[in-house]
Amino acid sequence: MFESVEEVQQRFRGAHYIASRRIATVVFLAARMGRPVLVEGPAGVGKTELAKTLSEVTARPLIRMQCYEGLDEGKALYEWKYAKQLLYTQLLRDRIGELIADAPSLPEAVSRIAGQDDAFFSYRFLSPRPLLQAIRSDDPVVLLVDEIDKAEPEFEAFLLEVLSDFQVSIPELGTVKARHVPLVVLTSNNARELSDGLKRRCLHLFIDFPAPGDELEIIRLKVPEIPERLARAVVAAVQKIRTLDLRKPPSVSESIDWARSLVILNAQALDPALMESTLTLLVKYEKDLERVKAGLDKILAEVPS
Amino acid sequence: MEERILEFIGDLRRAEMRISTSEALDALAAAAEIGLTDRDTFRTTLATTLVKEARDLETVDRLFNLYFLDLQALGEGVKKALGPEDPRVHEMLDRLVDEENLQLDELTELLMRGQGSEMEMAIRAGGQHAGLERLMYFLQVGYFSRRIADQFDWTAIEQDVERIMALLEARGLDPGQLARIRNYLELRLEAFRRMIRQHVERELERRAYRAGERLTREVLSEKPLFALTPDEVAQMRGVVARLARRIKDALALRQRQEQRGRLDTRRTIRRSLSYGGVPMEVFLRRRHRDKPKLVTICDVSDSVRNASRFMLQLVWSLQECFSRVRSYVFVSEIAEVTQAFRETQVERAIEWALKGAPVDYHCRSDFGYAFSRFAHTELESLDRKTTILxxxxxxxxxxxxxxWALRLIRERVKGIIWLNPEGQWGWGIGDSVMPLYAPACDIVRECRTIGQLGEVVDNLVHRWWRRGH
Structure with missing residues (x-):
């Protein structure tokens, strides 16, 4: 899939994703070793984007499973279409009647019906959910398990089982084994500690806010119409704001939004009035806003003009 | 290669990181995929397979640098340590060795023309013979440096040096030049000795990474709180933070056992309607456990200030385990300080609560007055879910x-837990009125050290609210 770490970096860049050497190394290893990657880091640094880009550059379809509290096997793996099964048995009542009409005894009738199990417990009546889709897919896929920390620990244990052999057993149908080992990306915001077992199974990648150089490149890529001078100013300001003691420091997605809005406003350089009026795009809490406003002069002093 | 990775893993484990065998195998497999071409990539490879906590990354980087020495950087460092290269002397010595066909000791050769990395390799080889794996304490550094140094044949080197000097003298060099050459050789010898010691020190840091810190932590956990120096108080913050994390981690595991429940008849019947009244899908009602409310009341007079400080830090670091935390401080007047914790960081809020809250810090403690005031103003806000600490x-x-005030409060709440930073032997002696308050409390605990404090809070989080109340 990838020949070298450099190739990963190049192809990701081609898909408009600036992967640091660390990210590229982990992706390379995951592809080579067939291991899931557990991505951690603050919100908005491109964890989910990483999986999307991976699916793009490898030309594999992306199957996404969003985790939330109360997610269970039924919603993640498969579910029988009960209603459809019931409907079919109702409609086929006469045929079933025929089948057992001449059965000499009750046990005989039961075993005749049992012989038809396959008709009702087949893939026809099964609605596959993301995990089963990923495993049964004819083409190799990228499976994104988003925000695994939101799901309950039991689900995590179940997921661990699936991820360790890439097979699931459906009692009525037998074991389904993956034709291709999917590339799996799990993301977590660290809302709670994940179990040791899951961590052990995965390669671990921590994505932090990008370095100034990387962030500048990201902005140039994502907002190509931005003047160079403004791009530099935006990066410098955002990097400075992150050093303030904020409840939620602005992430990459926010700095991109901000840059876009500045371009729409046709700004050429940052000034206090402009910053104050667009600051809400960058910081989302009232308290944070006040703090940034208070330090506006200091921030602008470090911005190259 | 594999051996070196395994040894590195041993270092990480000694630094209190949990690494399983399967992770170690992963690291080996991954390293084989990546190869050794690029140092940074190699480090990332080990980190991604071995480390699963972002907070451990720093430790790994440090130990990686100690273990997988950056030979290039090291060479630069050594060059600096060896002092400015004197090309003329260097050349002269080279020519001499060539022309006279001198048979020199290996080490002398190394000293005369060796690069830093070669010297380091020689020292490392020496260390393996000197039993360096027993190195654990700083006091052993001198001993092991000597043992490594003993591996080299110093008399042979000195003889070599004397021989070279004699030959040079025979060639008719003037005394000034001779002195310069001798000086050059001696400096290199000196630098080499220094390198040995540095090597041993580096090995020590690698083997006993943060062992000192660990030791301090253990000692501090057992030290009475009132006896802590300001320095130790600062160190203690880290200890308390670790403690809080441990309690929280354990709690995350515990959640698993809670997720069971009784039949939710309403939802089950509702859904069964679509299957003609057959309950195809069964819904369970999650047993909802209320997170407890916590009220802390801290004496902040001089004698117990440290204990209050750490308890506040611990409780507020664990605030997600509670639905609501409120804190009061008193000496004799009592005041609520909760707001400070909402607005600023825990540490700053604590400092403020201990020094800047609207209570008189210089009067004498008066528990009775504080409790009666508390009962007077706050009784209405207490309920059965509240625990008072x-x-x-x-x-x-x-x-x-x-x-009576404490008894009155007790009637309104789920329970009162009293932590006393004084040894149990002193309760009831002198002006201590602990025995009068104790009957109103559900639990009274001595809490003289941080270890005891941790135990109490741990118990509180894991057991107190789990009892069938």
């Missing part, structure tokens, strides 16, 4: 204990 030595300076 009192921290104080119950030394009432012979004021009226007003134990």
């Amino acid at each position: 009192v921290l104080g030595d119950a030394r009432n300076n012979y004021n009226d204990p007003q134990a």
Whole structure:
């Protein structure tokens, strides 16, 4: 899939994703070793984007499973279409009647019906959910398990089982084994500690806010119409704001939004009035806003003009 | 290669990181995929397979640098340590060795023309013979440096040096030049000795990474809180933070056992309608466990200030385990300080609560007055889900204990837990009124050290609210 770490970096860049050497190394290893990657880091640094880009550059379809509290096997793996099964048995009542009409005894009738199990417990009546889709897919896929920390620990244990052999057993149908080992990306915001077992199974990648150089490149890529001078100013300001003691420091997605809005406003350089009026795009809490406003002069002093 | 990775993993484990065998195998497999071409990539490879916590990354980087020495950088460092290269001397010595066909000791050769990395390799080889794996304490550094140094044949080197000097003298060099050459050789010898010691020190840091810190932590956990120096108080913050994390981690595991419930008849019947009244899908009602409300009341007079400080830090670091935390401080007047914790960081809020809250810090503690005021103003806001955590030595300076106030409070709440930073032997002696307050409390615990404090809070989080109340 990838020949070298450099190739990963190049192809990701081609898909408009600036992967640091660390990210590229982990992706390379995951592809080579067939291991899931557990991505951690603050919100908005491109964890989910990483999986999307991976699916793009490898030309594999992306199957996404969003985790939330109360997610269970039924919603993640498969579910029988009960209603459809019931409907079919109702409609086929006469045929079933025929089948057992001449059965000499009750046990005989039961075993005749049992012989038809396959008709009702087949893939026809099964609605596959993301995990089963990923495993049964004819083409190799990228499976994104988003925000695994939101799901309950039991689900995590179940997921661990699936991820360790890439097979699931459906009692009525037998074991389904993956034709291709999917590339799996799990993301977590660290809302709670994940179990040791899951961590052990995965390669671990921590994505932090990008370095100034990387962030500048990201902005140039994502907002190509931005003047160079403004791009530099935006990066410098955002990097400075992150050093303030904020409840939620602005992430990459926010700095991109901000840059876009500045371009729409046709700004050429940052000034206090402009910053104050667009600051809400960058910081989302009232308290944070006040703090940034208070330090506006200091921030602008470090911005190259 | 594999051996070196395994040894590195041993270092990480000694630094209190949990690494399983399967992770170690992963690291080996991954390293084989990546190869050794690029140092940074190699480090990332080990980190991604071995480390699963972002907070451990720093430790790994440090140990990686100690273990997988950056030979290039090291060479630069050594060059600097060896002093400025004197090309003329260097050349002259080279020519001499060539022309005279001198048979020199290996080490002398190394000293005369060796690069830093080669010297380091020689020292490392020496270290393996000197039993360096027993190195654990700083006091051993001198001993092991000597043992490594003993591996080299110093007399042979000195003889070599004398021989070279004699030959040079025979060639008719003037005394000034001779002195310069001798000086050059001696400096290199000296630098080499220094390198040995540095090597041993580096090995020590690698083997016993943060062992000192660990030791301090253990000692501090057992030290009475009132006896802590300001320095130790600062160190202690880290200890308390670790403690809080441990309690929280354990709690995350525990959640698993809670997720079971009784049949939710309403939802089950509702859904069964679509299957003609057959309950195809069964819904369970999650047993909803209320997170507890916590009220802390801390004595902040001089004698128990440290204990209050750490308890506040611990409780507020664990605030997600509670639905609501409120904190009060008193000496004799009582004041609520909760707001400070909402607005600023825990540490700053604590400092403020201990020094800047609107209470008089210079009067004598009066528990009775504080409790009666609390009962007077806050009783309405207490309910059955609230637990009150009192921290104080119950030394009432012979004021009226007003134990009725505490009893009144007890009637409104789920329970009162009293932590006393004074040893149990002193309760009830002198102006201590602990025995008068104790009947109103559900639990009274001695809490002289941080270890005891941790135990109490741990118990609180894991057991107190789990009892069938």
